[in-house]
Amino acid sequence: MADGSDKSWILMVTAQSPTNIAVIKYWGKRDETLILPINDSISVTLDPDHLCTTTTVAVSPKFEKDQMWLNGKEISLAGGRFQSCLREIRSRGTDYEDQEKGISIKKQDWEKLNVHIASFNNFPTAAGLASSAAGFACLVYSVAKLMNVKEDQGQLSAIARQGSGSACRSLYGGFVKWAMGNDPNGSDSIAIQLATEAHWDELVIIIAVVSSRQKETSSTSGMRESVETSPLLLHRAKEVVPKRIVQMEEAIKNRDFPSFAKLACVDSNQFHACCLDTSPPIFYMNDTSHKIISCVEKWNRTEGTPQVAYTFDAGPNAVLIAKNRQVATLLLQKLLFYFPPASETDLSSYLIGDKSILKEAGIETMKDVEALPPPPEVKDNIPSKNAGDVSYFICTRLGRGPVVLSDEKALLHPETGLPK
Template sequence: MTIYQASVTAPVNIATLKYWGKRDKDLNLPTNSSISVTLSQNDLRTLTTASCSSDFKEDKLWLNGKNENLQTPRTQACLKDLRKLRFELEESNSNLPKISNLNLHIVSENNFPTAAGLASSAAGFAALISSIAKLYKLPQDMSELSKIARKGSGSACRSLFGGFVAWEMGNLENGEDSKAIEIASINHWPSLKAIILVVSDDKKDTPSTSGMQLTVKTSDLFNYRIKEVVPKRFEEMKKSILNKDFPKFAELTMKDSNQFHSVCLDSYPPIFYLNDTSKKIIKLIEKINSDQKEPIAAYTFDAGPNAVIYYDEKDEDTILSEIYKYFGDVDGWNDKKYKFEQNQKINGVSKVILTSIGGGPKQVEESLINDQGLPK
């Protein structure tokens, strides 16, 4: 059995300027541009092996050991685009093996909870697109590949880059100008770090896609956000990143998180992604910043209750020692030790993840398939 294969790891990204709402559901075109930070793959990553063979009877996908449906319109749109690009390569070079029409076996593993508001679909589709692109030996223009990843999961397009990433919404109806670009590399601001407080690793009540559709349809605040607030904030946030202006970056990040959850609440019926624990974390970060007389920590919440808190390395002990007071008995602190105060403990956090800014997808030797083309 001849099996062609390639393995890639891809990162999670967490938006600081949120994407919420689609202007075209099929092409996954957003109603506004967004900005994100790519997190380190040492802590959060998807590993995917893509393989093809003339012996494979059908396209198959295994995620975290379970057989998953590969026939969804989104996934099929991505596979169609990638196969077309490979076919064009084969047409232009007769020496290339004809693999564009072979069935695929794809095996994928996350090292973090899936569908719990930790951007698993972003890392997952970024790894899927990148591994097949490597398998097919496609030109690695990540902005071009991001247009394919976008069709699978909007935020996945941002996980094709490391550092700080913008997803430009674009204006064309066919989506050709809706793509991700790098604002600044990992080396621009390497001291940026993050702590994630995993408030829930359960599947969320309202999936992002249906939540977006409801917001676009019913929220009056949403239209004000995308027309008046986001365009200006997009430029301000890019500037704060390029200037490494943490207080401004923090203010914009927290305001945008608050407004995103406000438009969810303004949907009818309302969508609740934050819970009581999330709200206590917001108050804790506000207290830390108030005590320091300036923002040294920035919380942000995606479509789930988990908190991602950005900070600069120079303020690490100040911030972590305060957070430790409330969550010091939770797993994930590694070798960090501060004073834990049992009487101040906040319940509802199951895990702490200490991480930092990270790089984009990378090819690896590790393979998830055996010599029969099945998961190991």
């Protein structure tokens, strides 16, 4: 601990972590507390420039209790998942010394120091965009940096896993596998990077954030109910997923887009099939999700080979992965034809993230949207337009894993340790 004479110091670290989207899905736990899954899963990490959590963690002898703020609002840390992550990280802290500031913290002191945590998502938290994955990854990563934890990224992923299963995959950039592992204590249920984001950098991702009025089943309770009641889920986990994992690793290694896309689509659909096979049934996709799938399926069939993959998590939002930039501009044109913005929506807030794609697609004004021709593959049977069914689109790409940011980016005040 600090030498006792000065208790005013605050030690802090700020880090940024990405979200990820599974292309071979995680659905079902074999251990609810340790969050051990019933099958391996594979994800792509999304560019933190567009979708990430930033977290500042601080310790100080003057902090009276652990406290956390999410997007500026204090939230409870009482939950078992926060407690598990904090306990696991604290127990792995090592000696830290900053002679200049007069700070000296011994290994065993970390458990006595209270933490302040401030977290901020650069995207809507409630939109169903894996905010808990980015959030727990960032919490674990930043506290680990703060407490001088020496464990490697894989070991950190096993801690993040105990906050939110899919958070473990956000400890790496690019393509990531979460190995289910065998150990009952979860030591081998960790994330493994399959390839960096640079390995396959042509891919472009467009997310359709779908308007929804229905309250959704949380993924935690949903997957518990599926494990308890779906006769199909165990068959999926034991017989279907292992083969798909091997095939998906191969597709990623070879940058084989047709195989990658086919596997991602069928696996997303099978996950939602298992939700429907749950009692009572869980519906995450809605009519808009179905229309987006039909649009992509029809296009892929017309081209004779997949142009775009789709995948849906526990909500109606579509994550669309285009094989390259040119395909992504065509995709955007089709999407804007089917799903133009509602009349009161401004085009510049209707596509966020990498907005440069709008210009590449030749769309600069609402007039350009209105002038879009029907996609050629539906020319005999032009569907109705569905203004307002999509809230907005995000254009992004694959991205890096967690990084430490400079102190200027801190969300906590350096003197008070309270949110700025």
